[in-house]
Amino acid sequence: MKKVPNRNQFSKILGLSLIVFLLFVSPLTAQDTPAADASATEVATGAGDAKNGKALFNQNCAACHALNRKMTGPALENVESRLSEDEGLDKDWLYAWIKNSPGVIKSGDAYANKLYAEYNQAAMTAFPTLSNSDIDDILAYTAAAPAAAPAPAAGDVQATAATTGSAGVSNEIILGALVLVFGLLVVMLLLVNKTLQRIAQANGIVLEKDNAAKRTPIWKAFAQNQFLVLVTAIILLLGSAYFAYGWMMQVGVDQGYAPIQPIHYSHKVHAGDNKIECKYCHSSARVSKHSGIPSLNVCMNCHKSVYEYTGNPEGPSQEDLENGYTNEFYTGEIKKLYKAVGWDEETQSYTGDSQPVEWVRIHNLPDFAYFNHSQHVSVAGVECQTCHGPVEEMEIMYQYSPLTMGWCIDCHRETNVKVEGNEYYEKIHAELSKKYGVENLTAAQLGGLECGKCHY
Numbered sequence: 001m002k003k004v005p006n007r008n009q010f011s012k013i014l015g016l017s018l019i020v021f022l023l024f025v026s027p028l029t030a031q032d033t034p035a036a037d038a039s040a041t042e043v044a045t046g047a048g049d050a051k052n053g054k055a056l057f058n059q060n061c062a063a064c065h066a067l068n069r070k071m072t073g074p075a076l077e078n079v080e081s082r083l084s085e086d087e088g089l090d091k092d093w094l095y096a097w098i099k100n101s102p103g104v105i106k107s108g109d110a111y112a113n114k115l116y117a118e119y120n121q122a123a124m125t126a127f128p129t130l131s132n133s134d135i136d137d138i139l140a141y142t143a144a145a146p147a148a149a150p151a152p153a154a155g156d157v158q159a160t161a162a163t164t165g166s167a168g169v170s171n172e173i174i175l176g177a178l179v180l181v182f183g184l185l186v187v188m189l190l191l192v193n194k195t196l197q198r199i200a201q202a203n204g205i206v207l208e209k210d211n212a213a214k215r216t217p218i219w220k221a222f223a224q225n226q227f228l229v230l231v232t233a234i235i236l237l238l239g240s241a242y243f244a245y246g247w248m249m250q251v252g253v254d255q256g257y258a259p260i261q262p263i264h265y266s267h268k269v270h271a272g273d274n275k276i277e278c279k280y281c282h283s284s285a286r287v288s289k290h291s292g293i294p295s296l297n298v299c300m301n302c303h304k305s306v307y308e309y310t311g312n313p314e315g316p317s318q319e320d321l322e323n324g325y326t327n328e329f330y331t332g333e334i335k336k337l338y339k340a341v342g343w344d345e346e347t348q349s350y351t352g353d354s355q356p357v358e359w360v361r362i363h364n365l366p367d368f369a370y371f372n373h374s375q376h377v378s379v380a381g382v383e384c385q386t387c388h389g390p391v392e393e394m395e396i397m398y399q400y401s402p403l404t405m406g407w408c409i410d411c412h413r414e415t416n417v418k419v420e421g422n423e424y425y426e427k428i429h430a431e432l433s434k435k436y437g438v439e440n441l442t443a444a445q446l447g448g449l450e451c452g453k454c455h456y
Helices: 010-025 050-060 079-087 091-099 101-106 110-118 132-143 154-202 218-224 226-249 267-273 296-303 318-322 327-341 373-379 384-388 405-414 423-436 444-448
Strands: 002-004 205-207
Touching (some): 079 091, 079 132, 091 132, 101 110, 218 226, 296 327
16 A cells, blocks of 8 residues: 655635635725714803803802802802892892902801801902903803703614614624634535545555654753753853842832822823922921921821712823723712812811821831932922922822932032022032032032932
């Protein structure tokens, strides 16, 4: 009997499969469905312009008032009609009240004094620069109903539904056809293989695979080669020493450390989007060794009025949505702040039932290292980002720099001393510049590498 090697026809079959697949896929075209325009138009009521009133409201009123809830002042939704129906007050009273509320209170007006007593004798800020037309615009905004999206016509609804439905059926048919084609290809492959085996048996052809020649196992050949064993042992020892040294050098270095805090605080939102200066919250960095953790009262300076997060005008990014950073998430974190500080949203007052927030410290130098924030921030004028990185881009705060001794020394060697406006530094800079023969004096040349500067 004749012996021949088994020849597989995979290349031809795969080529046929690719041709069939391209025939099915090539006619497909993607159609973009136009998105519905969800933008709402402002509604103007009466003589005022609600669109301009919204801008004036956000500029002058939003710090103390909301439309539908009590804040530092009362809710202002439909305030004109409510005062007219409930108190019998006309628009002239509102003009006088907004332009000079303390004067209305002193005049003995009953409703003005009632408001004054109800809100803890905190008089509303006077706005004498607002004209009557500006106030009309604000009142138009407070009376404007939220603009609803226009309802689509019946024909548009049917057309949209038909398009969506046909697209869905079309996709299902295409997927089903592809599955069927690949199933048929598999069956054809099995049938062809079986037919070829029968033909070979009928012709007396024996199919067998060439047995590979017996070889010495690789591990045995390696063990018998003493040179390779010696080189491998040396490489393993050197690699182990390198990784052990690298691991030991990382002891106490927490670069990249980003713990989860009990209340999610986004530096990206506060320092980035809202442009809040770092030293507004970390005020002690200007005068103290430590930058300090701001008290919750500092947070409440803004969050008495900012009770919910409305996000950026362009909406949350795809990355924020993937991480769950939605408007509802941030608003929930504000509620945690209220619970911790003991703030009652309804009465706009503190209950006295506060709870400590167990913040997790991120930057922590060893006890034998001395670092003074005020010396660097106020005297040297070092920006916070120099050590802490792009804080305004951090959703979760993390340790940006290694904070090692070598990192500090490199900074002292490369950073020039600022002498402008400092008589002491001007005098010592002039003397040391002559000594070292340089124009700009670095912190290292000023004594910044002395051991006692950081260790004493």
